[in-house]
Amino acid sequence: MRICVPIAAPATERAVEKIKRANELADLLEFRLDLLQDCRLEEMIRAAAKPVIATYRSARQGGAGSDNYEIRKRSLNQGLAAGAQLVDVEFDLPPRFREGFLVNPGPERMIVSIHLLEGTPSWTALRKLLLEMAEVGASLVKIVTRARSVEDNLRVLRLIPEARQKGLGIIAFCLGPPGRISRIASPALGGYLTFAALEEGEESAPGQIPAREMKRILNIFNN
Secondary structure, X not given: OOEEEEEOOOOHHHHHHHHHHXXXXXXXXXXXXXXXXXXXXXXHXXXXXOOEXXXXXXXXXOOOEOXXXXXXXXXXXXXXXXXXXXXXXXXXXXXXXXXXXXXXXXXXXXXXXXXXXXXXXXXXXXXXXXXXXXXXXXXXXXXXXXXXXXXXXXXXXXXHHHHHHOOOEEEEEEEOHHHHHHHHHHHHOOOOOEEEEOOOOOOOOOXXXXXXXXXXXXXXXXX
């Protein structure tokens, strides 16, 4: 059961300090390139004792990024060049920008992601989306929706066995307070990872649980 902690900071020194704290709690680190300002990625990578996911989250997908496709692609490539092991590529990026990542770093190191911020679609729509994303060719897909009710979690978590039957790795959970249960249940059901905040007040998305608390909860499933 993997916990990934997002890292964002206004300067390298602050980012490195967060990374050193996260090393003790996380199995992976996510460098949020849309939130990092004036940071030296190579120095951050050297400080990371865990694998790193390079992510540029656009405003449309719930992040802070407003750059054009070319700059977003360049930012992700800079993360890979600095030493990130995985790259998160948004599904709504035009195919001509996405396809280069299937060659370098390759499908086994590419996550294709989508965030549905308005709610959780029907099971039929979610399954169709999973199949469409699988056709991109990445070995990992990430589907995140906003939970409007506790029941929304069940539809999203149902994606995990569906993807695994197809030999596809998946990250699937819901945003928001009603979605917290899916953040806990997802890795227990075979999801590739779950996200947790470094500390309370440092959440990069609504509904994140502090990493120390998440680790304690997940340890219950392992014992």
